[in-house]
Amino acid sequence: MMSASRKAPVHAVIGAGYGDEGKGVATDVLAARYGSDAVVVRANSGAQAGHTVTTPDGRRHVFHHVGSGSFAGAATYLGRRFVSNPMLLGRELRDLALKDVRPCIHADARGLATSPYDMMLNQFAETDRAGGRHGSCGIGFGETIERNLVPGFAFDLDGLRDPEALRTRLDRIRRLWVPERAARLGVALDEERLRLVASDEILERYVADAQDFLASVDLVEGAAALPDVPLIFENAQGLLLDQDRGAFPFVTRSNTGLRNVVETMREIGAARLDAVYATRAYVTRHGAGPLAWELRGQPWPGIVDRTNVPNPWQGTIRYGLLDLGVLADAIRADLGDADGVVVEPRLAVGCLDQIEGAARWVDDGEERTGSAESLLAACSRRTGFQDLQVSRGPDRTSTSETAFAV
Missing domain, CATH: 1.10.300 (Adenylosuccinate Synthetase, subunit A; domain 2)
Structure with missing residues (x-):
């Protein structure tokens, strides 16, 4: 176990799939606990990330450089492993200013x-x-x-x-x-x-x-400049796109789980981490590459996704059923990278409000159907996580905590 010199809590939001798992909402939920006292740390990926946050008063933004805790008042820190794009940041800042958000941004000069x-x-x-x-x-x-x-x-x-x-x-x-x-x-x-x-x-x-x-x-000259305040690592993409664990060449050039988080925690002297692994109630994927249990279209016809619109590079977003075995295995493998950090993992399941009729998922290689609560219970059983964060709407007010006996 690492020795700790920092006292403030440290959180991480990690996508457990191929991206688009609700990391923006999960980050906003955490940032709302602390307001302007928190710093959101971008520790991987770059401006290709797109994390959507909708506020309770209806403001909406897709975050690329800036941390998804900005509506709640959190500052942003672009870490050493984050790739900045000077051609794109200005556009995002102008868009945020129109929504009355002017974020405080620091960046590791080595990025x-x-x-x-x-x-x-x-x-x-x-x-x-x-x-x-x-x-x-x-x-x-x-x-x-x-x-x-x-x-x-x-x-x-x-x-x-x-x-x-x-x-x-x-x-x-x-x-x-x-x-x-x-x-x-x-x-x-x-x-x-x-x-x-x-x-x-x-x-x-x-x-x-x-x-x-x-x-x-x-x-700034390294992460040691971060103050001893609540930190929220907001990872991008998902575990199934990790450059070392995904299906090459259909991966991102990044470590999408704990590795970069742990690297930064060592640099700042933090030893304990609350890790939120995020997934939708179904699976999505952009662009080419394998997608098990892929569907011909949306799992439920009423799904409206304003963020993931068709584009000339990745085409139309793809949908599949959530395979709980794949989910649990990906999280288990990532937890193996804790490397001396004490990690308290939990699962965030979003988009439950989009389920029409019965939920559908895969467990032990077979398609299952049942209520949303049955899906959540199955997620808890397969991951071994008793505490789940569930989201039934687009903003933080639709998110709640629930617990299952494991």
Whole structure:
């Protein structure tokens, strides 16, 4: 067990599926306990995340960079393993300002920054894959990580501070890295694509976006700068997309469970964690890749999802039945990464209000039907978690706690 120097509680919200499990709502519920005393920590993924929060007064936002506790007043910390996108943060902040939210954002200066060339390479490659797409959303997250493995082309958030040095690094990336990486990916750089890569306007726009990013975000030297206040790690994607445990190549370039959380906890001297594993009452998946017990459409016809609309990169969201064996195995494997941290796990089950008639799920390889309460009892039995957080609506007022005998 790790020795602890911090006293304030530490929570984590972790998706137990392929993403879209209700992590935004679960984070908002926790943040509402503490208000402006809390900090939401983004410890993995990047701006491709989309966590939806609806407030009791009807305001709604899909969070990308900013933590989903912002409506409740929590600050945001972008951790070392979070990949920032200076081209996209400004748009999110303007949208939040219209909803009377002006978040306080800090970021680890060691965190990586996506360049326009990472996005281009990502989109070129995914376009050329045609029917063999990997399910990428075109934001350049994985390409950012790949580029930063090569020192001559790498830069972190600290590298945004000097505009002239950044301009020189970007020019080197577009001249040398893009053709080299495109060749490895088998991407054809036709005249139109080469014009985009060579555009000085795009380069200069990025330099300006980087300075706007720095004006909105306070860079700090590591997680040790985090105050001893309640922390809420808001993970992105889900355990079944983890780069080390998912079905390659249909994974994210990230560890989606405890690993990055534990790494940060070691850095700040925290030893105990309340971990909320989130799932819907059914399963969804974006883009290509395996999906067991996949359905031809929505499990219930009345489901309305304003966030996951069809898009040119990942197409239409897919649906499947919740397999409790897969759920329990994924959580059990993730808990093996606790590495000295004392973890108190529980399960959050959302979208129960969307069930029409009987609930449907899979247990021991067979489809089951029953009431929503029967589904919750089965979830408790298979995971071994007595305490469940259940959500029957879009906002925190529809969330409650329930317990089952295990």
